[in-house]
Amino acid sequence: MSNVEFKRHRRLRSSNAMRSLVRENHLRVEDFIYPMFVIEGENIKNEVPSMPGVFQVSLDLFKEEVQEVYDLGIKAVILFGVPNDKDEVGTGAYVETGMIQQATRLIKKEFPDMLVVADTCLCEYTSHGHCGVIHNHDVDNDESLKLLAKTAVSQAEAGADIIAPSNMMDGFVAVIREALDEAGYTNIPIMSYAVKYASAFYGPFRDAADSTPQFGDRKTYQMDPANRLEALREAESDVEEGADFLIVKPALSYLDIVRDVRNNFNVPVVAYNVSGEYSMVKAAAQNGWISEKELVLEKLTAMKRAGSDLIITYFAKDVAKWLAE
Template sequence: MTKNIEFKRHRRLRSSASMRSLVRENHLRTDDFIYPMFVIEGNTIKNEIASMPGIYQISLDLLVEEVREVHELGIKAIMFFGVIHDKDEQGTGAFVDNGIVQEATKMVKSKFPDMLVIADTCLCEYTSHGHCGVIHNHDVDNDESLKLLAKTAVSQANAGADIIAPSNMMDGFVAVIREALDTAGFKNIPIMSYAVKYSSAFYGPFRDAADSTPQFGDRKTYQMDPANRLEAIREAESDIEEGADFLIVKPALSYLDIVRDVRNNFNVPVVAYNVSGEYSMVKAAALNGWINEKEIVLEKLTSMKRAGADLILTYFAKDAAKWLNE
């Protein structure tokens, strides 16, 4: 090589683990994680979800032990999904005062007052038809559904939920829930909106876990088309105008471009939802010995932070926290 050839020496900043750590641009912390949990009616129940190894449906009497582990790992927030037996067309179990999520919230806040409890606010887990609202003429009635979602949000706040997370994708859901919370005296309860929620094949294992598979049709008339990008900005903008305090992008891994778009356009915390299908694919490959689970998980979670996510909803939260604490 002749002495007059010039080029950049980028490898200087990769020369050792300490050097790489020093110049690292994005960092994962346990504070970044929200751990989703499935709470089921009954006693002494801890059902492992077949399509989600390591994730369980847990009854209230075993919930404190599970949350204690999460708390001791340094995870600051959990999100509750309810699993009930007796469902109806209105999804009454979502908004009754003694509903499963309401009772789980009361229990956790009494034992771990510093643990942030986020309540998923939807009807699909509680309706006999599996859709996220009231059915009229074989379709989800947007405005009638809003009334029940508002009742659900208020009942969750009454139970002690720190954050309301509406996931139903009805038009106007943030505005109606914000008004209902304010009227009920919960002006300081923030809304973590599922602002950008695609109609995705990655939700399959979740529907096993939450028993929320639609009994007819699909959710494509209210969840977003995976082919659309600009629509995500319109959805997020509407939710901000209506009073959203956080914006969720769901799913995360196949939609990192959308996470970045949302981050670039809005100045509220952005949450990436690392969904069930993304979890199950990694778990299946790891159980078959095809990948290094720890390295894959930490790499993909880091990609979400790099894309612009402030927080990550992930079923890997406990595992990732353990690895980060090693």
């Protein structure tokens, strides 16, 4: 062996202190945005059956839920509304009394330094469950943009810090940016769902947000999971139109796309650790098949390593507790 030359990589793995010293990527509580679902009604706290530990919470109980998040050091939430009444044009998305608008005003009153990200879409509010206006059994792109812009402005008026349009209509960033600017909200950034695939990983979310399409699917406006270059075209368009953040959704099966977006654009990149990714881990953990803590920390670290600056994740509260241990 004395004449054999090789490198001693294990020198930098010799102890926990050594591994910590040379670690390249780190998870921080400040990296997380926690999704929350506000439901119409009173005294409601419904656990989502397919998402253990995730709840639909009515406005009268919402302060307590936000307090828990805030006390864990998580300073950003993304809001989704679950209304009782829906119609063809998603009126509940843009009225002053909309669920997101009411929840936003509550948070900004009670927790003024909490960042509120408002999901800007129509699917939770339309009777058909699609993300826009339906004409001839298809989503009318340009007609939908008008209502999405109206929604964004109403959310900004309610106090939202960031507008996050998730509808995947062509031109949605440009139209929303123009509407926000005209309404005087030039300083409100847009966190665009720039790269959003038509994924089977969204199933549990549709239980939480009650947003399952009543006919067809979303493949005419969400992206084909087989495509990679298309993601760069989508992201490029959104940056040119004024996006301040770029979301890649889902995250875990699309880490190559996260890296592509990171390599090509100099705005913050957000990985969305979606509901299906959450539910699979929870189910396996409940059956004792995995170590939940180790697996979650590993996969979220992988999202950071792939190039994400921020992570939207239902695990945010759990991870905040683990990081504080």
